[in-house]
Amino acid sequence: MTGKMQLGTFLHARRSQLHPEAAGMPTYGERRRVPGLRREELALLAGVSASYYTRLEQGQSLSASAEVLDAIAGALRLDESERRHLHDLARADRRRPRDRRPAPERVTEAASQLLDVLADVPAIVLGRRTDVLAWNRLGHALFAGHLDFDAPKTPSGRPNMARLVFLDSHTRELYADWPSKARAVVGNLRLVAGRHPDDAALYALIGELSSKSTEFAAGWADHRVKACAVAAYEMRHPLVGTLTVMQQTLTSGPGPAVVVATTEPGSPSRSALTLLGQAIDDSERSPFPAPY
Numbered sequence: 319m320t321g322k323m324q325l326g327t328f329l330h331a332r333r334s335q336l337h338p339e340a341a342g343m344p345t346y347g348e349r350r351r352v353p354g355l356r357r358e359e360l361a362l363l364a365g366v367s368a369s370y371y372t373r374l375e376q377g378q379s380l381s382a383s384a385e386v387l388d389a390i391a392g393a394l395r396l397d398e399s400e401r402r403h404l405h406d407l408a409r410a411d412r413r414r415p416r417d418r419r420p421a422p423e424r425v426t427e428a429a430s431q432l433l434d435v436l437a438d439v440p441a442i443v444l445g446r447r448t449d450v451l452a453w454n455r456l457g458h459a460l461f462a463g464h465l466d467f468d469a470p471k472t473p474s475g476r477p478n479m480a481r482l483v484f485l486d487s488h489t490r491e492l493y494a495d496w497p498s499k500a501r502a503v504v505g506n507l508r509l510v511a512g513r514h515p516d517d518a519a520l521y522a523l524i525g526e527l528s529s530k531s532t533e534f535a536a537g538w539a540d541h542r543v544k545a546c547a548v549a550a551y552e553m554r555h556p557l558v559g560t561l562t563v564m565q566q567t568l569t570s571g572p573g574p575a576v577v578v579a580t581t582e583p584g585s586p587s588r589s590a591l592t593l594l595g596q597a598i599d600d601s602e603r604s605p606f607p608a609p610y
Contacts, residue, residue, distance in 0.1 A: 324515070325407040326377040331541035332394045333360050334377075352563065363393035382408055399509060399545040406512035422473065425452045426573045433576065438595065440563070440579040446510050447520050448479040449505070451574055455598050456591075460555065460563075460579060464488045480507060480523065484531040494552035494560070496531075504537035504546025512543070558594045561587035 334354035338344070343359050355363075360370040367532035373379040374390075382390075384501075391401040425433075433441055433454050440460040442453040450470045458467050462477060470476050482489040483496075483503050485582055493499040500547060507524065514520060528532040552562045563579040581587040 323377045324361050324512070325408060326375045326402075328404065328541050329390070329394075330406055330523065331539075332396070333357070335540075336360075336394055341393065345560065349546075358449055360390070360393050364389040376561070386421045400543050403509055403512045403543045407507075408429070410512070410515040411456070421448075423449065423574060425453060429574055429576055432568070436576075436578060440591070442479075443574050445574050445579055447517070447523055448481075449478045450479060456580070456595055457577075459557075459594055459598050460553070460591075461492075462489070463557070472478055479503070480527065484527055488556075492553055492555065498549075499535060499551060500533055501542065502544055502546050504534060504540075504551060505542050506546040508538075508541065508543040509545060542602045555594065556591040561590040563587065563591075574608060 327547055332356060333607065334352060336355050337353060338355055341355055341359075341363060343355065343363065357372055358368040361368040364371065366388075366389065369504055370379075374382060384405065384447075387404055388401070389575065391404050394400075396404060425443050428453070429443050433443060433452055439452070439454070441459040441597070442461060444452040444459040445451055452470050453461070453467075458465075461479075462482065480503050483493075483499060484490075490496050507520075511517075511520060511524065523539065529535075546565075547569055548564065548566050550562060550564050552560060554560050562582065562585075563581055565577060565579050568576045568578065570588070580592075581591050
């Protein structure tokens with residue numbers, strides 16, 4: 319899909335999701351064929367002509383200035399992440415070169431050092447497509463203890479967190495509010511797709527998930543975007559029971575992100591995390607692997 323088409327599809331989806339009342343547009347009790355705003359109504363709110371906005375939504379123009387895009391974002395009530403995504407889509411067809419293959423993702427020295435010092439905190443290093451590039455012992459035990467610890471060392475066999483969330487029964491059961499986690503994953507992939515419109519491997523992953531998961535397909539069609547910076551999740555771990563973690567994504571430039579899971583000091587969740595660490599130590603000392 320071209321940048322023009324992606325921009326138009328995003329605008330149409332968000333316009334159809336915005337009710338006139340929420341946008342401050344009077345309806346005078348009229349019966350409407352669609353629940354969202356009409357094109358001419360959104361154009362009026364954004365201060366642009368209806369014909370110009372129609373061309374944008376139909377993929378016939380990518381010449382919108384930053385000021386016009388901001389005006390449309392304001393009319394659509396977009397948050398900061400959604401606003402940046404709108405600008406990314408508008409720039410998509412202007413980027414060059416198109417045939418350059420993305421460089422293989424690797425664990426940077428900075429990420430490796432951070433992973434090393436976070437021995438007592440669950441941490442994983444994720445590439446932009448949510449491939450697991452590395453994890454520490456506690457991160458592996460918390461997020462994917464049912465998988466081989468050395469799996470990220472082989473590029474072809476690396477676990478992918480988006481794939482695990484939607485297609486792996488263990489990961490689905492790990493989150494008490496799985497739909498919330500699923501929405502976050504889809505929303506984050508939307509943001510990444512807007513920034514990297516020519517990443518064939520990313521779109522192959524999206525295609526796979528869309529074909530194998532009806533939940534992912536429905537979420538992708540919704541065109542919601544979400545920056546997964548900080549979020550609290552209740553997890554139901556098979557070894558230590560229920561705990562609430564704060565998942566935080568630490569990024570530095572275009573390299574991989576480090577995702578850490580922290581718990582409130584003195585809380586039962588902190589105790590559960592400590593217990594998980596002890597279980598790892600016991601299993602490593604035992605000549606027989608602990609059941610998971």
